[in-house]
Each structure stands twice: as C-alpha cells, then as structure tokens.
Amino acid sequence: METSELLRHRIIKNLVAQHPEKAADAAINLWEQMATQIISIxxxxxxxxxxxxxxxxxxxxxYWLAVSSLSAQADYRFAELKMSFEGQTPVQVGEANSLLLINFTDILASLIGEQLTTSILHSAWGFDASNRAGKEFKNE
Amino acid sequence: MNKNDNNGVSEASVPLSREKLATAHKNAADLHEDSANQAGSRERRIRVVETTQAAPDEHMIMLQQANAHLVIATIEAQKLAEQVQIAKDQLDHLAHHDALTDLPNRILLNDRLAQSIALAHRQGKQFAVMFMDLDRFKHINDSLGHEVGDQLLLSVAQRMVSCVRHSDTISRQGGDEFVLLLHSIEHAEDAALSAQKMLTALALPHSIGQHDLHISVSIGISIYPDDGRDAETLIKSADTAMYYAKENGRNNYRFFEQNMNALAAELQAIEANLRRALERQEFVLYYQPKINLHNSAIVGVEALIRWQHPELGLLLPEQFVFIAEDCGLILPMGRWVLREACLQARIWQQAGLPPITIAVNISALEFRDNKFLENIRATLEDTCLEPRYLQLELTESVLMRDADSANSVLHALADLGVKLAIDDFGTGYSSLIYLRRFPIDTLKIDQSFVNQMISNPEDASIISAVISMGKSLKKQVIAEGVETSEQSAFLQAQHCDEGQGYYFGRPMVAEALAALLQTGVPLLF
Structure with missing residues (x-):
C-alpha cells in the first residue's frame, strides 16, 4: 500500500510537470478530466x-490558494482555481497543484481504497506509455 | 422461378376442397394469431429494453447520490475528528503550559524533573534547578497595574528563554516566580554561569507601552543529587537559596547550603505563629507623634504595629508584615490595627486629652478589599470616633495602580470626613493630574529625602519643590524621618507644616503618649 501511494504521488508530480509553460491550463485540464470520472461515481x-x-x-x-467554491456550471467549474493559479509562477502552480491533487486523491483513497482510486485516475488521465510513472502505474 | 416454387400462389389459384378450405382458414387464423403474438412480443421486448435502459440511469443517479452522501458524511466525520483532536491537543497544552507566557507550568516541570532525575541517576550525572523570583515586581504591578505587570512578565519570560539551551526547561511557577531546569551540567560553576547570564540579560530595561521598566531577579540554585534527590526537595532547596539571595541585597544568585533550611523553617514558623498571634492578641500598637513645626504641638500620631512575641520579644513590622501580606493575614491584621487605633484615640479624648488625629497605614491588599469602605464606616461607628480624627496613609503605588477606582473610594472616604495622606511621597509613581483630582489632605515626604537633605543639595531641592507644590495644591506637607535639629530647622525654613521622626519622639506605647499629651508641653527643638 505504501509503495502504491508513493507511486500515485509520483504519477501526479510527473503529470503536473509535463507542461511547465502552460502550468495553469494544464492543471485545470487535469482537474476537469478527473472531475468527469469522479462526478460520475x-x-x-x-x-x-x-x-x-x-x-x-x-x-x-x-495560503494564496484562494478558492472558496466550485462554479455550478461544469464549463467554469475550476474558474476560481485557474484565477488563483494565474497569479503565480509556473513552479508555484506546479507545486500547489501537485499537493492539491495528492490531497484530493489521498482522501479519495482513504474512502474507496488505493486500487479503485488508481483505476479511476487511470480512466481520467490515461497515461503516456513512455512515461515511466505511467508504466509503473499500468503494470501495477 | 418455377410454378412449384410458390405453392401458396399456385394453390390459391386452384379451387379448394372443403377440408382444404377449412384447413386454410385455420392456418390463416393461426397465422393471424402468430402475427399478433409476434407484434406483442416485440412491444414487450421494446418495453423491457426501454425499462432495462432506464433502470441503469436511475440506479446510476441513486448510486451517485448515495455515494455523494457517503463521501460528504465521511469528510464531515473526518473534520469533526480533526477538531476533536485539535481541542484535545489544546487542552493538553493548556494543562501543561502557563496561559500568559506559554512556558511549561509546574506539572510539565515536575514531569521533566522526574525524567532528569531518572537519567542523572542512571548516568551518575548532576543537574541544576534554579528558582528565580523577580525583585519588587509587586511594586510595579501595584503601581502600574496588572496589564503592564503581565506584559513585563511576558518580556522577562522571553529574555529567560533566550538565555538557555533548547534542551533546558524554563517554567513559570505562578506570579513572578520562574524555575529553570539545567540538564546535565559538568560542574556547579556551569549553573553559576547560567545564573550570571540570566542576571545580565534581565538587567536591560523592558520597553512596555510607554514605560521603560527595570527589573532584577534573585536566583537560588540547587544541585542534584547533593541538594535533593526528588523534584520537591530540589525546588524547595532552590527556593530557600533564593530567599538568601533576596536577603543578600537582591539581583544576585546563591547556591543552596544545608544550613539555609533554618531560615525557611523560621519563615514557616513565623507564618504559623502570626495566625496564633491574632487569636491570642499578641499585637500591640505603638504611637509616634507628629509635630506642628510652627508651634511644636503634637497634632497627631501614627499608629505602628508591633508583635509582642512570647519567645522572641518585641518584633518590628519589617520582621513579619511581609509574611502577613504573602499569606493574606494582612487583612484581619489591618482591621485589628484600625479598630485598636480608633478605640485608643477615643479613649484619649474621653480622658480629656487634647484631640489629635490618629493615622493608620493601609496596604494595597486592604485598599482593594471590597469590604474596605464598609469596614471603615463600621469601625468609626463602633468606636464612636469622629471621622475627622482618623487619617489613612496610602502609598502612591496603591493609589495609582487603578486610579479611577481609587478616586471613587477616596471621595467616599473624604465624604465621610476621613483625612487622607499620601505616604512615602516621592518614591513611587504619581500622576499630578490625579494628585489634583484626589481628595488628598496631606503629602508625607519620604524619609529617604529627609535623611540626605542636609548633605545632598538635590534631596534638599526635592523637599523644597514638594513643599511648594503641596502649598500650591493647598495640601498639608509633613516630613518623616526627622532625626536632627538641622533637619528640623531646614524644614521650618522651607515652611513645611509638620514633622515626624526620632528627633521629636520615637514610637511609644499608648500610656507614654498620653503622658506626653497630658503635660501639654510643646516638644522643643
């Protein structure tokens, strides 16, 4: 379990680090993909x-992550999060989003288990086969 | 296509026999029935498909809702558990730390002491306990109020923490007492170095609000295992040594020595005896005359308490009053002094002696007591002494501590007709605004100025200034501690109203004072 958790964290960090030039957009994209899967459940x-x-x-x-609520409209669900990210450097966005996703998936894993959580994340994000973390994820 | 390929068509064109016709009818009916059955079956299938398609959607929605509720409930439960844990941690912290300074309290100190004792015992090492008591903190607290006092304690605590290693423990025992646990010291001198560092650090002024406050500390040191093998004895030994540091002039440190226990035992015995003394009426009042400097007449007396100790003889107030203040006995003792003084003044008057004012000292604790006014009224009524013959002497620190509250009490006393004097004037903090506002009748110049006024021009200037100020504010001025004819002459030249001191008369028993009043002979000087 411990190894699996670490793996999930590593996958998140790798995914977040993939698009440093468009950190805020990439971050919101990850959230939207994940939200679709999780809301369906x-x-x-x-x-x-x-x-x-x-x-x-x-x-x-x-502390600057000033997000108070999610938008009711699906298209703008993460508008506030995006605004919060846009005021920061890509490095800060990456670090904050990693922690946010890790915290989110940690809670989810504590509720439904690690295996089901990783399956949902797989469905949400798919993973680049060339990505080492993705490989480990898929071979899990 | 050959004609036999479609039997139905060829047969239909052929006239049918009755049997064939009946069969044909039956077949047709069956066909119709089959056809109808097939249509119903399709509809059912469609309905089933529709139902089975609709069911997953509804189930999905219900499942989603159920999941949502479960997620929300679980997260709420997590949050509640977290809040409970935070509250538990806070309670645990509060139970082990001082609320004002956030330093470890007695409980945590005892716990760490127990750990240190176990470790030192196992490793054959020694450690030190330092008991630290701020010098004259009560004076600051009384004169500037608890808020300033608390800020000062906080500042002192921060200084102390900055003087020690992270592994050492500074705890607040309560009030102005702190205890430092110095882990694994090699030699007793290490503790002395720490104590010296503490004294130096505290010597710098503390900036509290608009005040730059100076405060020193007296430190007692005990060493494990020589001065105690358990927490209680180590703290007691350090406390005893601290008393010696105080006796030694304050702002210094002393190591515990076994013979110091004698003093601690003496202090405890005095406290126990004080309680008995009140019951056995072992206290007596002495009266020191106050002289009108213009005509040498006795215009009043100050009542001064003495303790006629059955074994130790006559004890002066400085030998026991501070203990009475510490243990709260000052309240019943003060009530006894007031009643006794009023009774005596009344006795003198009834004996036909010239009426004089009798002055009684009031401590901070008595003045703050919520029954203070009531007690004054009741005592005057019970003893039938006219209020104008009673003078209450209060120090500046007592009056200025909570000036607004003091103001209302003072006005109530003045309305009653009681006279009011500021004692030890010039040694505390006075606000001139309050000096004007308070219904004070007399300023009593502290003897420290009088002692030095002949040899020290600065003290002489202060005395002249206080007398002038008193005159301007239409207040009587009395100088205490007058011991020589030069001092008396100087005060006369400055138009000081009254004088008190050994030069005019030492404190004496009531009978001696009565004899002095009886003669009516002015005291010559």
Whole structure:
C-alpha cells in the first residue's frame, strides 16, 4: 500500500510537470478530466466535498490558494482555481497543484481504497506509455 | 422461378376442397394469431429494453447520490475528528503550559524533573534547578497595574528563554516566580554561569507601552543529587537559596547550603505563629507623634504595629508584615490595627486629652478589599470616633495602580470626613493630574529625602519643590524621618507644616503618649 501511494504521488508530480509553460491550463485540464470520472461515481456533491477538503488542507502550505467554491456550471467549474493559479509562477502552480491533487486523491483513497482510486485516475488521465510513472502505474 | 416454387400462389389459384378450405382458414387464423403474438412480443421486448435502459440511469443517479452522501458524511466525520483532536491537543497544552507566557507550568516541570532525575541517576550525572523570583515586581504591578505587570512578565519570560539551551526547561511557577531546569551540567560553576547570564540579560530595561521598566531577579540554585534527590526537595532547596539571595541585597544568585533550611523553617514558623498571634492578641500598637513645626504641638500620631512575641520579644513590622501580606493575614491584621487605633484615640479624648488625629497605614491588599469602605464606616461607628480624627496613609503605588477606582473610594472616604495622606511621597509613581483630582489632605515626604537633605543639595531641592507644590495644591506637607535639629530647622525654613521622626519622639506605647499629651508641653527643638 505504501509503495502504491508513493507511486500515485509520483504519477501526479510527473503529470503536473509535463507542461511547465502552460502550468495553469494544464492543471485545470487535469482537474476537469478527473472531475468527469469522479462526478460520475460520487456525484457533484461528493466531488465538491472532496475538493473543498483538499483545498482546505492545501491552503495551510499555499495560503494564496484562494478558492472558496466550485462554479455550478461544469464549463467554469475550476474558474476560481485557474484565477488563483494565474497569479503565480509556473513552479508555484506546479507545486500547489501537485499537493492539491495528492490531497484530493489521498482522501479519495482513504474512502474507496488505493486500487479503485488508481483505476479511476487511470480512466481520467490515461497515461503516456513512455512515461515511466505511467508504466509503473499500468503494470501495477 | 418455377410454378412449384410458390405453392401458396399456385394453390390459391386452384379451387379448394372443403377440408382444404377449412384447413386454410385455420392456418390463416393461426397465422393471424402468430402475427399478433409476434407484434406483442416485440412491444414487450421494446418495453423491457426501454425499462432495462432506464433502470441503469436511475440506479446510476441513486448510486451517485448515495455515494455523494457517503463521501460528504465521511469528510464531515473526518473534520469533526480533526477538531476533536485539535481541542484535545489544546487542552493538553493548556494543562501543561502557563496561559500568559506559554512556558511549561509546574506539572510539565515536575514531569521533566522526574525524567532528569531518572537519567542523572542512571548516568551518575548532576543537574541544576534554579528558582528565580523577580525583585519588587509587586511594586510595579501595584503601581502600574496588572496589564503592564503581565506584559513585563511576558518580556522577562522571553529574555529567560533566550538565555538557555533548547534542551533546558524554563517554567513559570505562578506570579513572578520562574524555575529553570539545567540538564546535565559538568560542574556547579556551569549553573553559576547560567545564573550570571540570566542576571545580565534581565538587567536591560523592558520597553512596555510607554514605560521603560527595570527589573532584577534573585536566583537560588540547587544541585542534584547533593541538594535533593526528588523534584520537591530540589525546588524547595532552590527556593530557600533564593530567599538568601533576596536577603543578600537582591539581583544576585546563591547556591543552596544545608544550613539555609533554618531560615525557611523560621519563615514557616513565623507564618504559623502570626495566625496564633491574632487569636491570642499578641499585637500591640505603638504611637509616634507628629509635630506642628510652627508651634511644636503634637497634632497627631501614627499608629505602628508591633508583635509582642512570647519567645522572641518585641518584633518590628519589617520582621513579619511581609509574611502577613504573602499569606493574606494582612487583612484581619489591618482591621485589628484600625479598630485598636480608633478605640485608643477615643479613649484619649474621653480622658480629656487634647484631640489629635490618629493615622493608620493601609496596604494595597486592604485598599482593594471590597469590604474596605464598609469596614471603615463600621469601625468609626463602633468606636464612636469622629471621622475627622482618623487619617489613612496610602502609598502612591496603591493609589495609582487603578486610579479611577481609587478616586471613587477616596471621595467616599473624604465624604465621610476621613483625612487622607499620601505616604512615602516621592518614591513611587504619581500622576499630578490625579494628585489634583484626589481628595488628598496631606503629602508625607519620604524619609529617604529627609535623611540626605542636609548633605545632598538635590534631596534638599526635592523637599523644597514638594513643599511648594503641596502649598500650591493647598495640601498639608509633613516630613518623616526627622532625626536632627538641622533637619528640623531646614524644614521650618522651607515652611513645611509638620514633622515626624526620632528627633521629636520615637514610637511609644499608648500610656507614654498620653503622658506626653497630658503635660501639654510643646516638644522643643
């Protein structure tokens, strides 16, 4: 379990690091892909609760992450998060988004288990076969 | 296509026999029925398909909703558990730390002491306990108020923490007492170095609000295992040594020595005896005359307490009053002094002696007591002494500590007719605004100025200034501690109203004072 958790964290970090030049856009893209999968399982309410909790936990490290709510419209769900990211450097965005995703998936894993969480993430993000972390993920 | 390929068509064109016709009808009916059955079956299949297609959507929605509720409930539970844990941690912290300074409290200190004792015992090492008590903190607290006092304690605590290693423990025992646990020292001299460092650090002024406050500390040091093998004995030994540091002039440190226990035992015995003394009426009042410097007449007396100790003889207030203040006995003791003084003044008056004012010292604790006013009124009523013959002497620090509250009490006393004097004037902090506002009748110049006024021009200037100020504010001025004819002459020349001191008369028993009043002979000087 410990190894698997570390692997998930590493996958997140690798994915976040893939597009440093468009860090904010890439970050929102990851969230939208993941949201589609998770909302289909736990609904909007469940997703919002998970998201709010992970934002709260992440704010203790990145105080500037001023996200209070999710937009009701799916197209603008992460508009506030994007605005928050756009005021930061790509490095800060990458670090904050990594932690936000890690916190989110940690909570999810604590609720539904590591295996199911990684399956959902796989469905959401697919992984580049050339990506080492992706390979490990797929061979899990 | 040959004609036999389509039997139905060829047969239909052929006239049918009755049997064939009946069969044909039956077949046709069956065909119709089959056809109808096939259509119904399709509809059912469609309906089933529709139902089975609709069911997953509804189930999905219900599952999503159920999952959402489960997720939300679980996260809420997590948050509640986290809040409970935070509250538990805070309670645990509060239970082991001082609320003002956030330093470890007695409980945590005892825990760490127990650990240090176990470790030192196992390793055959020694460690030091330093008991630190701020010098004259009460004076600052009384004169500038608790808020300033608290800020000063906070500043002192920060200084202390900056003087020690991270592994050492500084704890606040309560009030102005702190204890430092110095882990594994090689020699007792290491503790002395730490104590000296502490004294030096605290010597710098503390900037609190608009005040630059100076405070020193007296430190007692005990060493494990020589001065105690358990926490209680080590702290007690350090506390005893601290008392010696105080006795030795304050702002220094002393190591514990076994013979110091004698003093601690003496202090405890005095406290126990003080309680008994009140019950056994072992206290007596002495009266020191106050003289009108213009006509040498006795215009009043100051009542001064003495303790007629059955074994130690006559004890002066400086030998026991501070202990009475520490243990709260000052309140019943003060009430006794007030009643006794009023009774005595009334006795003198009833004996036909010239009426004089009798002055009683009031401590901060008595003045702050919520029954203070009530007690004054009741005592005057019970003893039938006219209020104008009673003078209460209060120090500047007592009055200025909570000036607004003091103001209302002072006005109530003045309305009653009681006279009010500021004692030890010039040694504390006074606000001239309050000096004007308070209904004070008399300023009593502290004897420290009087002692030096002949030899020290600065003290002489202060005395002249206080007398002038008193005159301007229409207040009586009295100088205490007058011991020589030169001092008396100087005060007379400065138009000081009254004088008190050995030159005019030492404190004496009531009978001696009565005799002096009886003669009516002015004291000559």
């Amino acid at each position: 736990v609904g909007e309410g469940g997703f919002n609760a998970l998201y709010a909790r992970s934002v709260f936990l992440t704010q203790s490290t990145f």
